[in-house]
Amino acid sequence: MTHEKWLQQTITMAVENVRNGGGPFAAIIVKNDKIIGKGTNLVHLHNDPSAHAELLAIREACSTLASVDLSDCVLYASGEPCPMCLGAAYWATVGNIYYACSKTDALLEADFTNPLTHFFNDQDEVPENRSVPFIQMKTQDNLAPFHEWNKIQNTN
Numbered sequence: 001m002t003h004e005k006w007l008q009q010t011i012t013m014a015v016e017n018v019r020n021g022g023g024p025f026a027a028i029i030v031k032n033d034k035i036i037g038k039g040t041n042l043v044h045l046h047n048d049p050s051a052h053a054e055l056l057a058i059r060e061a062c063s064t065l066a067s068v069d070l071s072d073c074v075l076y077a078s079g080e081p082c083p084m085c086l087g088a089a090y091w092a093t094v095g096n097i098y099y100a101c102s103k104t105d106a107l108l109e110a111d112f113t114n115p116l117t118h119f120f121n122d123q124d125e126v127p128e129n130r131s132v133p134f135i136q137m138k139t140q141d142n143l144a145p146f147h148e149w150n151k152i153q154n155t156n
Helices: 003-019 053-065 083-091 103-108 117-122 144-155
Strands: 026-031 034-040 074-079 096-101
Touching (some): 003 026, 003 034, 003 053, 003 096, 026 053, 034 053, 053 074, 053 083
Parallel strands (some): 074 096
Antiparallel strands (some): 026 034
């Protein structure tokens, strides 16, 4: 299938999801022209702010492959991935991302208000001055989990 057809499939999924009470987003992960993960926005249906379409698709794809490496896969999303979903895509090393509607299109042309607007404004602030303050408190052993991780990784 073409990129346009995969994107059209996400749009169809998103429309159906809205009709079923979900949010206006859907995503699929494709490998070798086969869907290995899919998801729709279930944030309000599940009262789970992490139940974004892209995250659910990434989780399913990783489970299907028994791997966190999606570098040979393509993520198709009905809307431009938010920072959380983009972070997950980077962690999973997704090969390519195609999306149908930009966040600007959603806001200006569909009147979809983005609850993450403050995030984009906050990201340039120093952590303690953000709308949700980030306060680092170093402890004596704050790096212990990373040292343990490295020790175990180096023995494998």
